[in-house]
Amino acid sequence: MTRPPTDAATSARMARQRRSDTKPELALRKELHRRGLRYFVDRAPLRGQRRRADVVFPRLRVAVYVDGCFWHRCPRHATDPKNNAEWWAAKLAGNVTRDRATDAALIAAGWQVVRIWEHEDPATAADRVQAAIGR
Template sequence: MPATDPTTSARMSVQRRRDTKPELALRRELHRRGLRYFVDRAPAKGIRRRADLVFPRRKVAVFVDGCFWHCCPQHATFPKNNAQWWADKLAANVVRDRDTDVRLGELGWTVIRIWEHEDPLTAADRVQNALTSP
């Protein structure tokens, strides 16, 4: 059974995977602070996951998670059409996120997860703190 009707499917297919407004706001702020990073990059070999921002020398991976796709505790919504399919899909996204966190952590990486609704200045503070802590 398809996930959605053709109209919804077309709308979902144009959702940005990178360069979202929250991600760009965070990148601008980090760049303003003099921090340099890689964009949309796999942090470690052998893990087929891409982080939104990667600081390879400090082993910090930053993910800017969308509230819908990653089930934000404050703003998550669940479609009524094909509800079970969407529930399974979104739950799998969360499981994959936790797996990514664990796998990168085992390789010595610090993973920072930022919700799309977070203030970019506060989010940049979290990233900067992770980069400067020993």
């Protein structure tokens, strides 16, 4: 993976992608808050782990991730870039591998993990989160 992933214009566009506070995250958080739920935002559930969850209920040990369809390979909406396809295939596969490793580490530590796709309805996603926290 020594070749650069994209040309300069594409690199600049990708650099502008938000890491947190995306529209789907904000919609989910707004719905959870409307339901009276309080949580932490953009926090590492496990000490010493650099992987941060989008919404965390630490006392209840529930970590919520709102995954982008492109970056996390949504089965419905994933696309394969044509430019430098080999590099992108490795990059995106690595993201999915890291997601599964994160899930496994959290589950082993006694946490519940809720993965939500960016295209999911916020109310339906909030129902799933509520079910996980038992409220």
